Amino acid sequence: MRPKIEVLGEGEARVSPDMAIVTLAVLKEAPTAREAMDQNNSAMAAVIAALKEEGIAAKDLQTGGLSINPQWVYPDGKDPAEKPRITGYQVTNSLTVRVRDLAKVGGVIDRSVSLGVNQGGNIVFTNDDTAEAMSEARKDAVENAMAKAKTLAEAAGVGLGSVLRITEGGGMPAPMPMMKSMRAQGMVAEASVPIEAGENTYTVQVNVTFELVQKQGKQDDASQKDAK
Incomplete structure (x- = not known):
């Protein structure tokens, strides 16, 4: 087998983002599932209409999930005959929005909150x-x-030959998540939510295998030893 060496190379590129992916959700509670659903539908429809008015294309709006959950009240144990009961229903509808104009991100969030998000x-x-x-x-x-x-190779006193193999590892972007959660209370402001997009870093790893070759001086020494 030919002598060889395998090394791991890492590279990165930094670029400014040109798109934001925002997750918005409407949560409504009511005594019945029908009422909660109707209230949620009304609020979410208003949000979607407003986003389209802001220039968000239909292809950039996607429903992320819909859940209907009963709200239970559990007995305190004082009355053995008392059973858990449903006091209402909670409906949550989430929406994923791709905002391709970063200048609009703050305004999109503000207006969505005003309409029920x-x-x-x-x-x-x-x-x-x-x-x-x-x-x-x-x-x-x-x-x-x-x-x-x-x-x-230089430290080992040998030279590098041809590249025998190159394989790419996982290339992955490092997006910048912000604002883990948001509540409607107190979020309606006179100015848009301040947003800083920062910079994205994309990284790649490669495994490269090189052939190792003896340097000329060492080859001559080896030949003389073989001759003796």
């Missing part, structure tokens, strides 16, 4: 097209692997 608020800043950033990260990773291999 009282849960969610998670924001992830990302990029619609990551191909260029990932390409830069791959180049950086290969250069990093070659530099590592060269350092190791």
Whole structure:
């Protein structure tokens, strides 16, 4: 087998995000499931209509989940005959919104809260097209692997030959989540929610295998020893 060395190279590319993914939810409670559902439907329909008025395309609006849960009251144990009873129902409807104009993110949240959104608020800043950033990260990773291999080979007194194999590991973006939760109370403000998009980092790892070769001086010494 030919002598070889395998190294791990890491590369990254930093770019400004051009899209925000926002999760909004409406929670309504009422004595009956029908009433809770009707109230929720009305609020969510108003939210969706407002988002479309803000320029959000229909393809960028997606229902994330709908849940209907009874609200139970459990006995305190003083009366053995008393049983748990339902006092009302809770309906939650969540919506995932892709905001492609980052200047609108704060306004979208503000208006949604005004119309009934009282849960969610998670924001992830990302990029619609990551191909260029990932390409830069791959180049950086290969250069990093070659530099590592060269350092190791020089320390061992050998040279680097041809590349025998390159495999890519997990390339992953590092989005920036913000605002883990949001409640309607106190969220309606005169100005939009302040939003800072920051910067996204996309990382790539590559495994590169190089052939190792003896340097010329060492090869001549080895040949002389063999001749003796």
